[in-house]
Amino acid sequence: MEFYKNIIRPLLFKLPAETAHTFATSAFRNASIWKLWNTINHVTDERLKLSIAGINLNNPIGLAAGFDKDCLFISGIRSLGFGYIVGGTVTLNPRPGNKHPRLFRNTKDKALVNALGFPNVGAKEVARNIQRNPSNPSIISISGLTVGEFVECAKLIDPLVEGLELNISSPNTAGLRIFHKIASFRDLIQNINQTRKKPLFIKLPPYYDSESQHLCFQIIKTSLEEGVDGFSVANTIPVKDTRLGVGSGGVSGKPLFETMVRMVQEIRREIGQKLVINGCGGIFTGDDAIKTFLAGADTVQLYTGLVYEGPSIPSKINQGLLDYLNEQGLEKISLIKE
Ligand SMILES: Cc1cc2nc3c(=O)[nH]c(=O)nc-3n(C[C@H](O)[C@H](O)[C@H](O)COP(=O)(O)O)c2cc1C
Numbered sequence: 001m002e003f004y005k006n007i008i009r010p011l012l013f014k015l016p017a018e019t020a021h022t023f024a025t026s027a028f029r030n031a032s033i034w035k036l037w038n039t040i041n042h043v044t045d046e047r048l049k050l051s052i053a054g055i056n057l058n059n060p061i062g063l064a065a066g067f068d069k070d071c072l073f074i075s076g077i078r079s080l081g082f083g084y085i086v087g088g089t090v091t092l093n094p095r096p097g098n099k100h101p102r103l104f105r106n107t108k109d110k111a112l113v114n115a116l117g118f119p120n121v122g123a124k125e126v127a128r129n130i131q132r133n134p135s136n137p138s139i140i141s142i143s144g145l146t147v148g149e150f151v152e153c154a155k156l157i158d159p160l161v162e163g164l165e166l167n168i169s170s171p172n173t174a175g176l177r178i179f180h181k182i183a184s185f186r187d188l189i190q191n192i193n194q195t196r197k198k199p200l201f202i203k204l205p206p207y208y209d210s211e212s213q214h215l216c217f218q219i220i221k222t223s224l225e226e227g228v229d230g231f232s233v234a235n236t237i238p239v240k241d242t243r244l245g246v247g248s249g250g251v252s253g254k255p256l257f258e259t260m261v262r263m264v265q266e267i268r269r270e271i272g273q274k275l276v277i278n279g280c281g282g283i284f285t286g287d288d289a290i291k292t293f294l295a296g297a298d299t300v301q302l303y304t305g306l307v308y309e310g311p312s313i314p315s316k317i318n319q320g321l322l323d324y325l326n327e328q329g330l331e332k333i334s335l336i337k338e
Helices: 002-012 017-026 031-041 074-078 123-132 147-160 176-180 182-195 210-226 254-271 286-295 304-309 313-328
Strands: 050-052 055-057 061-063 084-091 103-106 111-114 138-143 163-167 200-204 230-233 237-240 248-253 276-280 299-302
Touching: 002 017, 002 304, 017 103, 031 074, 061 313, 074 084, 084 123, 084 147, 084 163, 111 304, 123 138, 123 147, 138 147, 147 163, 147 182, 163 182, 176 182, 182 210, 200 210, 210 254, 230 254, 237 254, 248 254, 248 304, 254 276, 254 286, 276 286, 286 299, 286 313, 299 304, 304 313
Parallel strands: 061 084, 061 299, 084 138, 138 163, 163 200, 200 230, 230 276, 276 299
Antiparallel strands: 050 055, 103 111, 111 248, 237 248
C-alpha cells in the first residue's frame, strides 16, 4: 500500500523510533477496524494453509516476537493477514527494560537497532490480556533469568496459547547468557518439557563466526536430545551502538537476510525434515520468503519488514507465494521446500 510508504511512514519516521512504535501499535487496539481491513486486503487460499507441530495455520507468515510484548493487540495485528503471531517476550515478573534510548532506525540499511531488554507487564497481566483478547493461533515467547522463572511463566501462559517459543537468544538482557552454558540450557529444557502441554520452539541466536556457530549447534543438539518441536532462526545480531542508552544492542532487518538463509539451510541439513524451522531475519518480500522456504524453512517470521513496508506486508508476501505456486505448478506451500 503506497499510502503507507508515502504518507504514514514519513510521519512515523519523524518521531523517535520507540514513540513511533507505541503510536503505531495503539492503532491495533480496535480489532474490528482491522477485521474490516482484512476483508478487503487479505489474500486467502487453501494452498497457503499448513500445519506446524500440529498447529494449523492459514498461511506461513508469522509476526516475530517483540512487536506486541504485552499481547494487547494480537487480534488486530493478525487481521493484517498473518498466519500466526508470536506475542511477548513475556517474563514471570514485570520488567521496565533497559535505559532509554533503546531503539533506532538505520533507514539506509532498512534495519533497526534495539536494546529494549524485555520491557513487559509480566506473565499474570499478559495472561489476562490474552484471555480478554484471544486470537489463535498464537505462540508466545517467554524468557527468564532462572529456570524457575521460565517454568512459572510457562505454567501461566501455556494453557492459553497454541505454542511456546523460548527466548534464550536476546542480546539485550544481562543474565540471559547463562542459558548459553549447555548444562543450564539442558536443565531448562528438561524442566519446561515437564511443564508444557503445547509445542515448543527455541529461538536461536544468530551465528556470524565459528564460536557463535559452535554455540548454536550445541543448543540445537541439546534440543534434539531433550525434545522440542522446532527452531525460530534467528534473533538479532549483537552490535555496539553509542546512540543506545546501554551502548550495545541487536540489529534486525535487511542486513540479517543472507545470514538467516544460510543458517536455515545448514540447520535443516543438520536436523533432517522432522522438526519445524521458522526463518526470521530481513524478510520483506515474497521473493525473500521463497528463498527462505527453498533453504528449508516451514514458515517465516518478520518484524522490521512491517515497520518499513507497512500493514500490507503479509498480503503482499502471500500473493508472491501464490504467484510462485502457480508458476511452479505446486499444489501447496509446504511443497516449496521439498
Ligand atoms: C524492537 C525489537 C524488539 C524485539 N523484541 C524481541 C523479543 O522481545 N523477543 C524476541 O525473541 N525477539 C525480539 N526481537 C527480534 C525479532 O523477533 C526478530 O528475531 C528479529 O528482529 C529479526 O527479524 P526481522 O529482521 O524481521 O526484524 C525484537 C526485534 C526488534 C526490532
